[in-house]
Amino acid sequence: MTVTSPTHSSITSVSEGGHVVSVGLTPGPDNSSPSDLLLSALGSCIYISLDMAATSLNFSLNDLAVHVNAEKAQSLPHRIGRFDVLVSFNFDGSIDERELILTKTKSLCTIKHHLSA
8 A cells, every 4th residue: 555645635545456545634525534444444344254254154145234433532542432333134044143144254354353452
C-alpha cells in the first residue's frame, strides 16, 4: 500500500493490486475518511469469512449483508471505542448450524483479530 498527498488536502492510497482510494479528512462523494476505510475493512473481512465458513461446512447463505457501525471512545486518546456488527442472511439450516457458521467466522476474520489485540 502506498499513500501519497501532493496537496495535503487529498490523500491517495494505492494497493499492491493497483486499486486507488481517495481519502480525505471528512467523508464525501469522492473520498472516504480513514474511519470509513477501517469499517469497510472489518465489514468486508466478516463478509468474506462468513462465506468461507459456510462453504467449508457445505452450507449456502443467501442475501448476505454485513452492517458495521462505530462509536468513538469518550476518553483520550481519540479512537473508536466500540464496533457494532450486524450480520443478516437467509439460511435453511438449524440454529445450531447457524451458530457453528458464526463461530467459525469469528476465527477466520483477520481484521477482527487485529482490532481485538
